[in-house]
Amino acid sequence: MELLINNEDRFHIISIIGDLDASSSVIFDSALEEAINSRQKNIFIDCSQLDYISSPGIGAFTSRLEECTQNNIHLVLYGMSEKIQTVFKILGLDLLIVIKESKEEAKNYVDDAQFTNTMH
Amino acid sequence: MHSLQIPCTKENLQEIRCFVENVLNRYQVSPEDIYFIKLAIDEICANLIIHSHHCNKNDLLEVKIRRENNTFIFEIHDQSNDNFNLLEYKVPDIQQIINDKKNGSIGLILVKKIMDDIELERREGHNICRLYKSIPQANR
Numbered sequence: 001m002e003l004l005i006n007n008e009d010r011f012h013i014i015s016i017i018g019d020l021d022a023s024s025s026v027i028f029d030s031a032l033e034e035a036i037n038s039r040q041k042n043i044f045i046d047c048s049q050l051d052y053i054s055s056p057g058i059g060a061f062t063s064r065l066e067e068c069t070q071n072n073i074h075l076v077l078y079g080m081s082e083k084i085q086t087v088f089k090i091l092g093l094d095l096l097i098v099i100k101e102s103k104e105e106a107k108n109y110v111d112d113a114q115f116t117n118t119m120h
Numbered sequence: 121m122h123s124l125q126i127p128c129t130k131e132n133l134q135e136i137r138c139f140v141e142n143v144l145n146r147y148q149v150s151p152e153d154i155y156f157i158k159l160a161i162d163e164i165c166a167n168l169i170i171h172s173h174h175c176n177k178n179d180l181l182e183v184k185i186r187r188e189n190n191t192f193i194f195e196i197h198d199q200s201n202d203n204f205n206l207l208e209y210k211v212p213d214i215q216q217i218i219n220d221k222k223n224g225s226i227g228l229i230l231v232k233k234i235m236d237d238i239e240l241e242r243r244e245g246h247n248i249c250r251l252y253k254s255i256p257q258a259n260r
Contacts, residue, residue: 019137022166023130052137052155054162055230059223066218083155090233091226092214 003031004046011107015046020057029060036064041073042110044103048079053087061097074098074113076106125182128173128198136165136183143185144192147258157192157253160234163227164196164206164249172202190256191236196249206231206249207240 001024004015012035020028035043045061061075068075078100080088088094100106124139126132137158144154165181173179182197211225211232231238237252 019134021130021133021162022170023133052158054133054159054166055223055227056166058226062214062218062226063221063223066221083152086156087159087230091229096214096218 001027003028005031005035011042011044011110012040013044013046013103015049017049019052020050020060021052021054022056025056025060028057029063032060032064036067036071036073039071043068043073043075044106045075045077046079046103047077047081047084050080050084053084058087058091058093062093065096074110076100076109078103078106122185123182125180127177128169128179128181129175129177130166130169132181133162133166133169136181137162139183140185140194144258147187147192147255149192149255149258153253153255156234157194160231160251160253161194161196163231164251167206167227168196168198168200168202168249171204172198172200187258190258191252191254192258194251194253196251198247199245200247201245202247205240207238 001016001018001020004017006013014031014035016028065075076098079102080099085094085099088097088099098109100109122143124136126135140158140161141154144157161183165183168181169175179198184195184197186193206228209228211229217223217225235251236254239250241248241250
């Protein structure tokens with residue numbers, strides 16, 4: 001597995017390339033932790049080149065969900081293959097984690113959420 | 121019968137997935153079925169490698185695959201004294217897992233949802249985890 005990390009405007013994007021399994025999830029978990037600790041407010045996970053995910057990879061997301069909510073961080077996953085989406089659905093995580101089709105949709109989601117927040 | 125024996129390291133999980141994929145491809149199982157079966161086998165093997173064998177490369181794990189009628193039978197053989205029984209383990213719901221930040225149960229939820237049946241056999245320090253999956257569409 002390989003990770004590509006870059007910042008586009010207000011968005012911190014972590015792209016996962018290859019298999020996220022018990023062997024590689026520690027590296028991804030560190031990257032996600034670093035993004036949260038460096039106070040990134042919009043963390044995007046580009047899954048368009050993610051070929052495979054097993055429970056330690058999924059656990060990297062679930063273990064940090066609450067932290068993201070508490071710190072008003074938008075954690076958004078996008079570009080997942082159908083099979084990987086099904087894995088999230090089997091677990092019921094599609095209802096608890098924000099999953100979008102594309103980077104554009106992810107950006108729109110964050111813009112809408114921030115607009116809604118300023119209205120309140 | 122197809123068989124793969126490998127040392128208990130996390131790096132070998134990819135080899136196990138390749139082995140499962142190659143065998144199922146011979147029976148022209150659909151890519152979707154292959155994906156989810158690979159996932160279930162990976163979860164069981166990862167659990168054994170990490171928790172029962174503490175990633176000890178001197179310990180061995182064996183994966184066997186055979187087919188009886190429309191059902192594929194996957195056996196994972198190992199030798200450990202771990203008493204964990206996944207059949208008796210009651211998995212919490214996903215919200216509880218998120219609240220407790222305990223991810224260990226996620227893999228077991230997946231295995232139970234993907235596979236049709238799971239059996240555990242233990243005798244004289246030898247353990248077999250047997251997973252059943254019916255795929256009527258596969259070629260003989």
